[in-house]
Amino acid sequence: MSALLFETGEWNFDTLKRTYDAIEEIAVGEMGLDPYPNQIELISSEQMLDAYSSSGMPIFYHHWSFGKRFARDEAMYRKGYSGLAYEIVINSNPCISYIMEENTMTMQTLVMAHAAFGHNHFFKNNYLFKEQTDASGILDYLNFAKSYILRCEERHGISAVERILDAAHALMDQGVNRYGRKSRPSLAEERARAEARQKHASDQYNDLWRTLPTAVARPAGPGRIDTPRGAPQLPEENLLYFLEKFSPQLRDWERELLRIVRNIAQYFFPQRQTKVMNEGCATWVHYKIMNRLYDLGKISEGSMLEFLTSHTAVVFQPDFDDPRYSGMNPYALGFEMMCDIERIAANPTEEDRRYLPEIAGCGDALGALKDAWANYRDDSFIAQFLSPHLMRKMRLFKLENHAAENHYKIAAIHDERGYTEVRRALAAQYDPGSRDPNIQVTGAALAEDRRLQLTQQLHNDVPLDEREAKAVLGFIADLWGFDVELRGLGADAQLAFSYEIAGPRRGALAAA
Amino acid sequence: MNIHLVDRRLNPKGKSLPNRQRFIRLAKQAIKDAVVRSIRERSLGDVESKEVVSIPMKRIAEPRLRHASHGGDRDQVMPGNKEFVRGDTLPKPKSGEGEKGSEGAPDGDGEDEFRFTISAEEYLDVLFEELELPDLAKAQLKDTAVLRYHRAGHSSSGSPSNLSLVRTMRHSLARRICLGRPKPADLAALDAEIAELEAKDQRDPEIKIRLEELLTARRQLHAKSRRVAYIDPVDLRYNRFETTPQPSAKAVMFCLMDVSGSMTESMKDLAKRFFLLLHLFLSRQYEHVDIVFIRHTSEAKEVDEDTFFNSRETGGTVVSSALAEMRRIVDARYPVDDWNIYAAQASDGDNYASDSQTCRQLLATDILPICQYFAYVEVYDPRQEEMFLSSLNVSELWKDYEAVRRPNFAMKRVFNKGDVFPVLHQLFAKTRKAA
Numbered sequence: 001m002s003a004l005l006f007e008t009g010e011w012n013f014d015t016l017k018r019t020y021d022a023i024e025e026i027a028v029g030e031m032g033l034d035p036y037p038n039q040i041e042l043i044s045s046e047q048m049l050d051a052y053s054s055s056g057m058p059i060f061y062h063h064w065s066f067g068k069r070f071a072r073d074e075a076m077y078r079k080g081y082s083g084l085a086y087e088i089v090i091n092s093n094p095c096i097s098y099i100m101e102e103n104t105m106t107m108q109t110l111v112m113a114h115a116a117f118g119h120n121h122f123f124k125n126n127y128l129f130k131e132q133t134d135a136s137g138i139l140d141y142l143n144f145a146k147s148y149i150l151r152c153e154e155r156h157g158i159s160a161v162e163r164i165l166d167a168a169h170a171l172m173d174q175g176v177n178r179y180g181r182k183s184r185p186s187l188a189e190e191r192a193r194a195e196a197r198q199k200h201a202s203d204q205y206n207d208l209w210r211t212l213p214t215a216v217a218r219p220a221g222p223g224r225i226d227t228p229r230g231a232p233q234l235p236e237e238n239l240l241y242f243l244e245k246f247s248p249q250l251r252d253w254e255r256e257l258l259r260i261v262r263n264i265a266q267y268f269f270p271q272r273q274t275k276v277m278n279e280g281c282a283t284w285v286h287y288k289i290m291n292r293l294y295d296l297g298k299i300s301e302g303s304m305l306e307f308l309t310s311h312t313a314v315v316f317q318p319d320f321d322d323p324r325y326s327g328m329n330p331y332a333l334g335f336e337m338m339c340d341i342e343r344i345a346a347n348p349t350e351e352d353r354r355y356l357p358e359i360a361g362c363g364d365a366l367g368a369l370k371d372a373w374a375n376y377r378d379d380s381f382i383a384q385f386l387s388p389h390l391m392r393k394m395r396l397f398k399l400e401n402h403a404a405e406n407h408y409k410i411a412a413i414h415d416e417r418g419y420t421e422v423r424r425a426l427a428a429q430y431d432p433g434s435r436d437p438n439i440q441v442t443g444a445a446l447a448e449d450r451r452l453q454l455t456q457q458l459h460n461d462v463p464l465d466e467r468e469a470k471a472v473l474g475f476i477a478d479l480w481g482f483d484v485e486l487r488g489l490g491a492d493a494q495l496a497f498s499y500e501i502a503g504p505r506r507g508a509l510a511a512a
Numbered sequence: 513m514n515i516h517l518v519d520r521r522l523n524p525k526g527k528s529l530p531n532r533q534r535f536i537r538l539a540k541q542a543i544k545d546a547v548v549r550s551i552r553e554r555s556l557g558d559v560e561s562k563e564v565v566s567i568p569m570k571r572i573a574e575p576r577l578r579h580a581s582h583g584g585d586r587d588q589v590m591p592g593n594k595e596f597v598r599g600d601t602l603p604k605p606k607s608g609e610g611e612k613g614s615e616g617a618p619d620g621d622g623e624d625e626f627r628f629t630i631s632a633e634e635y636l637d638v639l640f641e642e643l644e645l646p647d648l649a650k651a652q653l654k655d656t657a658v659l660r661y662h663r664a665g666h667s668s669s670g671s672p673s674n675l676s677l678v679r680t681m682r683h684s685l686a687r688r689i690c691l692g693r694p695k696p697a698d699l700a701a702l703d704a705e706i707a708e709l710e711a712k713d714q715r716d717p718e719i720k721i722r723l724e725e726l727l728t729a730r731r732q733l734h735a736k737s738r739r740v741a742y743i744d745p746v747d748l749r750y751n752r753f754e755t756t757p758q759p760s761a762k763a764v765m766f767c768l769m770d771v772s773g774s775m776t777e778s779m780k781d782l783a784k785r786f787f788l789l790l791h792l793f794l795s796r797q798y799e800h801v802d803i804v805f806i807r808h809t810s811e812a813k814e815v816d817e818d819t820f821f822n823s824r825e826t827g828g829t830v831v832s833s834a835l836a837e838m839r840r841i842v843d844a845r846y847p848v849d850d851w852n853i854y855a856a857q858a859s860d861g862d863n864y865a866s867d868s869q870t871c872r873q874l875l876a877t878d879i880l881p882i883c884q885y886f887a888y889v890e891v892y893d894p895r896q897e898e899m900f901l902s903s904l905n906v907s908e909l910w911k912d913y914e915a916v917r918r919p920n921f922a923m924k925r926v927f928n929k930g931d932v933f934p935v936l937h938q939l940f941a942k943t944r945k946a947a
Contacts (some may be wrong), residue, residue, distance in 0.1 A: 013517060016517060017517060020515045024515070037516070038515050038516065039515075039518060040515060040516065040517050040518070041515040041517075041518040042517070042518075042519050042521055042862075043520045043521060043523075044521045046525055047520060047521070047523065047525070047527070049528075050525075050527040053528045053531060054528065054531075062530040062531050062534060063534065064531065064534035064537070064538045065530060065531075065532075065535075065574055066531040067528065067531035067532040067534055067535030067536070068535050068626070068628075070532060070535075071532065071535065071626075071628035071629070072628065074628075074629075075628055078629075098520075116515075127830045157535070158534065162534070162538075165922045166574075169574060170574065170575050170576055170577075171577070172574055172576070172578055173577065173578070244903055264860060270651075317591055317592075318592070319591060319592025319594075320590035320591060320592050320593075321592065321594075322592070325590075325592075328589075372851075394591045394592075395591060395592050395593040395594075396589050396591055396593070397589070397590060397591060397593040397596055398587055398588070398589050399587065399588045399589075400585070400587050401585070401586045401587070401588065401604075402584055402585045403582075403584055403585060404585075406603070406604055407601040407603050407604055408601065408602040408603075408604060409599070409600070409601050409602075410596045410597065410598060410599065410601070410602075411587065411598070412602040413593055413596055413597060413598055414593065415598070417598065418598060419533055422589055425587045425588075425589050426589040428587070429587075429588070429589060436578075437578065437579055439577060458584070460586065461583070461584035461587040462579050462580070462583050462584030462585070462586060463579070463580045464577060464578070464580060465579065465580040466580065467575075468573075468575035468576060468577070468578065469577055471573065471575035472575045472576065472577050475575075509579045
């Protein structure tokens with residue numbers, strides 16, 4: 001009997017199961033990966049399109065922008081401009097991977113290794129995901145969000161809900177906490193705490209307390225701020241949080257909508273910061289597993305060739321002067337870096353020992369990789385692990401584009417003088433601090449005219465897209481209910497620009 | 513760890529449909545403009561196919577606070593260096609050339625458009641959104657009203673053909689569990705054990721006693737099986753149907769057209785477009801729409817669709833013959849009480865000299881009282897547009913029809929393809945009565 005897991009491209013549930021077990025044996029048994037339990041769901045291409053439009057999540061609330069995305073994706077797909085992804089994987093516990101029915105068995109093997117073990121391990125172990133997302137609660141939360149928003153639509157009308165969601169979506173990028181916080185207690189812990197509190201109160205109960213006079217309520221006066229949370233702590237960088245808590249005019253359900261959008265933005269935030277690492281990890285893992293399966297004689301040479309074709313297409317990085325170039329391919333960079341770490345751990349050169357003394361020659365490539373996957377995000381990962389060897393291999397160079405000059409300048413290339421500079425510049429490219437505009441609430445005259453002041457610290461004088469910024473400012477004014485001002489401060493705190501929107505435009509959107 | 517494989521392919525499709533509906537709702541005005549524009553260009557056979565509409569991006573923009581694509585100091589790391597060394601400089605492309613292109617229009621005047629396809633259903637929804645049928649109240653509930661069956665839950669009695677298997681089995685299962693009917697598996701196990709013991713030495717007293725026990729148990733189980741039936745009459749459930757009287761949902765549409773020599777191909781084309789749209793519109797309102805084609809020269813004849821539009825005849829023009837023929841057909845085949853009757857007449861306005869008077873009388877006394885609506889469309893060759901555009905210069909027939917003033921009668925003139933839909937729109941617009 002042949003040891004092959006499957007002989008043809010056709011798949012069925014038996015081969016899937018058998019192959020999954022073989023992959024698991026390698027991934028968990030040999031490589032020691034630590035993923036969430038897996039749930040693999042087979043879907044058709046149409047369902048894949050559906051999933052695309054709702055950020056890949058199985059449950060999502062309804063909004064026209066998802067309909068727009070669906071219309072666009074569908075048109076692109078039907079005309080053959082773009083293919084569909086082979087899989088979608090969700091950071092949840094159990095980890096759900098969607099795989100498409102039209103994949104061949106080789107592709108199913110590849111995507112199971114990639115998604116169900118590579119991404120899955122990353123989700124479970126990376127510190128950002130651990131701190132900022134709740135993998136076991138996300139589906140329940142989305143379910144709640146969906147039904148809550150549906151109820152709001154029934155109650156207050158679709159337009160009213162859309163008005164808030166449109167505004168909230170515009171602020172999604174500014175609706176996240178950039179730094180991890182103390183982990184929130186789970187429902188069970190919360191309940192236990194509430195019970196303990198109550199028990200304490202009833203233990204301490206004494207009827208005499210009732211007879212004591214209560215403090216006289218402080219009279220309302222100037223300077224008193226009427227918000228559920230007291231005075232806001234400024235500056236505040238999470239605009240959605242600020243508006244949810246302190247907007248003087250939002251109703252309760254509207255605040256809840258902002259909160260939902262904010263929580264979802266926070267859930268996706270780690271994915272934006274770990275694109276290179278996440279894809280690099282998954283790609284490296286599937287590459288290892290496929291090769292191992294082949295070495296064990298479990299997949300045929302034909303399958304291996306099919307796999308290699310699609311693998312090389314995924315990790316292809318066009319040069320900067322290639323018409324296909326559209327920035328760094330995160331799969332390519334990530335995969336190269338993982339392979340490079342593996343090489344350095346096993347066969348370091350003199351140079352590697354100088355640049356990366358911690359891992360060079362340590363012999364435990366998997367250990368080094370797992371440590372990197374757990375404790376870094378894209379920018380720190382690149383700053384730490386991009387080796388001169390890889391910079392030479394990819395022939396990286398740094399191009400300076402300064403507004404004041406009428407030419408570009410090659411600031412550094414892949415040579416001894418340039419390694420550090422190129423590495424620093426590439427890391428900065430992935431730093432969310434420089435990628436997203438830094439905008440904070442700096443003033444809210446709650447006790448006076450309630451004018452809201454936002455301030456942007458310009459980074460390298462890169463301006464905001466003015467048209468969009470003004471449109472978003474209109475949204476903020478809608479939510480805030482009073483005048484809003486956005487100032488941009490350049491170097492030396494000098495004023496670079498200032499936009500103002502006077503008052504809200506209630507109903508303006510509904511009429512459009 | 514155990515893998516969980518789920519087959520989702522059979523899940524209902526169209527999860528994204530509510531999103532799409534919201535999107536279309538938002539973009540409605542833009543879509544409507546595009547649809548009305550497209551109706552002018554569509555060919556005849558094409559009215560019910562999909563439509564690609566493009567709507568300006570501006571209406572459906574999703575703005576974010578993000579960096580502009582230009583300005584400031586930016587450093588970039590790129591792969592694939594070939595001949596650069598540190599300190600090289602490269603000229604920037606002149607602004608206004610390559611760079612500008614990707615930027616898009618700076619202040620939103622640009623024709624950035626979002627193109628997508630709407631289904632035939634959505635297309636027609638938008639197309640007919642503001643139209644309504646005049647005088648829908650015709651067919652009241654009467655003794656002879658149509659009865660329609662619809663589901664009304666389940667009942668414990670009914671005809672065998674309506675047996676609801678799922679319900680019945682559910683009840684049966686519940687009852688069997690409650691009353692402890694022995695499972696076939698238990699019986700089989702018992703049988704197996706008995707067979708095993710019987711094969712052994714019967715003289716062993718232990719075995720004998722055990723065998724006795726088992727046989728008794730089996731007798732009891734069998735007795736219980738017989739007492740508790742697998743399916744009992746109390747389990748039976750039937751799908752129940754109720755009948756409700758329905759207002760008549762039948763309509764007949766009379767298409768009357770002058771096919772005399774004076775009607776050119778392009779005029780017939782206009783008439784056809786009008787009839788086609790009208791038919792589409794009616795079939796969305798009624799379950800069943802009959803169409804009767806009557807064409808006339810100096811005498812009128814009922815014909816099939818192909819002949820109606822395609823064959824040509826010569827002869828004089830006596831419009832009243834068509835009206836008389838219509839009345840005859842109504843009397844013969846379409847009892848006024850059961851049918852909603854619509855008629856649309858297309859003509860170039862030429863008529864036999866004294867006939868227009870007759871037409872007017874026929875219309876007023878015989879036709880309009882039985883019709884829900886009668887629309888008269890006068891078609892012109894596009895080249896005649898200038899000549900006839902003025903309302904003073906009208907045909908004989910038009911003059912006489914103008915004298916007929918009834919709420920269920922309307923007339924319009926059509927000059928070119930683009931007019932057809934607006935004319936239909938004016939004839940059936942919801943605001944028509946108010947105006």
